[in-house]
Amino acid sequence: MLSDxxxxxxxxxxxxxxxxxxxxxxxxxxxxxxxxxxxxSNLPKAIxxxxxxDYPNYAIEKVYESKDGTKKYIxxxxxxxxxxxxxxxxxYGYTLCVSxxxxxxxxxxxxxxxxxxxxxxxxxxxxxGQVLLVNRDIGGSRKNRMITxxxxxxxxxxxxxFDNVTKFIDLVSASKGLNISQRNISLSxxxxxxxxxxxxxxxxxxxxxxxxxxxxxxxRKEIMPIANxxxxxxxxxxxREYYQKTKRRIYFEYTLIKSVNDSLxxxxxxxxxxxxxxxxxxxxxxxxxxxxxxxxxxRLEAYKFADMLKSNGISATVRxxxxxxxxxACGQLRNQIIESxxx
Ligand code: SAH
Numbered sequence: 307m308l309s310d311x312x313x314x315x316x317x318x319x320x321x322x323x324x325x326x327x328x329x330x331x332x333x334x335x336x337x338x339x340x341x342x343x344x345x346x347s348n349l350p351k352a353i354x355x356x357x358x359x360d361y362p363n364y365a366i367e368k369v370y371e372s373k374d375g376t377k378k379y380i381x382x383x384x385x386x387x388x389x390x391x392x393x394x395x396x397x398y399g400y401t402l403c404v405s406x407x408x409x410x411x412x413x414x415x416x417x418x419x420x421x422x423x424x425x426x427x428x429x430x431x432x433x434x435g436q437v438l439l440v441n442r443d444i445g446g447s448r449k450n451r452m453i454t455x456x457x458x459x460x461x462x463x464x465x466x467x468f469d470n471v472t473k474f475i476d477l478v479s480a481s482k483g484l485n486i487s488q489r490n491i492s493l494s495x496x497x498x499x500x501x502x503x504x505x506x507x508x509x510x511x512x513x514x515x516x517x518x519x520x521x522x523x524x525x526r527k528e529i530m531p532i533a534n535x536x537x538x539x540x541x542x543x544x545x546r547e548y549y550q551k552t553k554r555r556i557y558f559e560y561t562l563i564k565s566v567n568d569s570l571x572x573x574x575x576x577x578x579x580x581x582x583x584x585x586x587x588x589x590x591x592x593x594x595x596x597x598x599x600x601x602x603x604x605r606l607e608a609y610k611f612a613d614m615l616k617s618n619g620i621s622a623t624v625r626x627x628x629x630x631x632x633x634x635a636c637g638q639l640r641n642q643i644i645e646s647x648x649x
Contacts, residue, residue: 308432340442399454407462418459430473465501521575562603577618587622
């Protein structure tokens with residue numbers, strides 16, 4: 307698919323297809339404007355006929371808008387698979403949370419994305435498609451980019467789809483492409499330690515975010531199967547090396563689950579684990595998923611937890627929850643749609 311290709315690769319493709327060179331720029335512009343092939347007006351039908359099997363045919367299937375302005379998009383791909391992405395408006399611009407896989411195979415107990423397992427990986431161009439389509443939907447184009455920040459925190463485990471995800475980062479941050487600064491891109495992982503080392507080699511300026519959610523391996527194993535493969539100590543060691551190499555502050559996500567990971571002992575252990583690492587902890591009250599039995603701590607408890615972390619020397623804030631009225635947590639909406647269409 308053409309959105310998998312960089313500008314240079316598109317130029318090569320155009321040459322290979324026997325088309326004049328200037329068509330390369332037009333095709334690239336059309337793709338980056340998020341237009342479907344039918345909507346492109348400056349390409350003759352004969353060229354469209356040549357392009358049609360390679361031109362992306364993903365589309366926005368549905369948009370849900372929350373009272374707080376957050377928008378959730380359902381994107382449909384050519385094989386009818388759907389994913390979600392979420393647009394959040396902040397003072398500085400728009401952040402888009404993208405999905406990296408259709409479903410997920412990590413099996414975290416609190417997460418809706420993994421309930422149906424992994425359907426398939428998304429290609430780099432399919433992940434990019436989410437950005438291009440939403441950018442267009444809010445009035446942007448290739449030259450007038452409206453989306454300023456990207457978080458790889460939608461459905462899927464980005465480091466379980468390493469090659470496509472890193473290619474996506476290359477494409478979306480390319481100056482000829484959307485030119486989104488790598489400093490404005492966050493990649494969130496449940497902690498695939500071997501892949502974190504591989505990511506380090508890329509020397510990106512992106513922010514690495516770790517979904518930690520527990521302070522002992524025993525507890526982590528109860529809620530995150532990946533903990534059977536990598537210990538918390540191994541994750542934190544990789545983070546320390548990641549910081550040494552990139553000088554990028556590490557972020558930790560800590561979803562508070564009632565009576566599971568929200569004790570004073572957890573605060574103390576977490577502070578000890580992260581001591582001396584340039585990091586920040588985002589405390590997130592659990593977004594309750596109806597298929598799951600785990601209960602969230604209250605917002606007040608989240609503030610208390612963050613305050614205690616701070617008094618133990620760790621930078622921490624409570625994450626704002628957005629879009630709760632539109633099934634905000636990743637994967638929730640896709641599950642609702644799958645259920646309603648399979649009934
Ligand atoms: N697989 C990656 C990225 C996708 S999940 C990862 O694990 O980081 C993005 C974030 O949402 C993770 O921190 C994940 O733990 C969190 N999350 C998933 N379900 C949640 C829920 N129901 N409530 C709160 N946070 C949730």
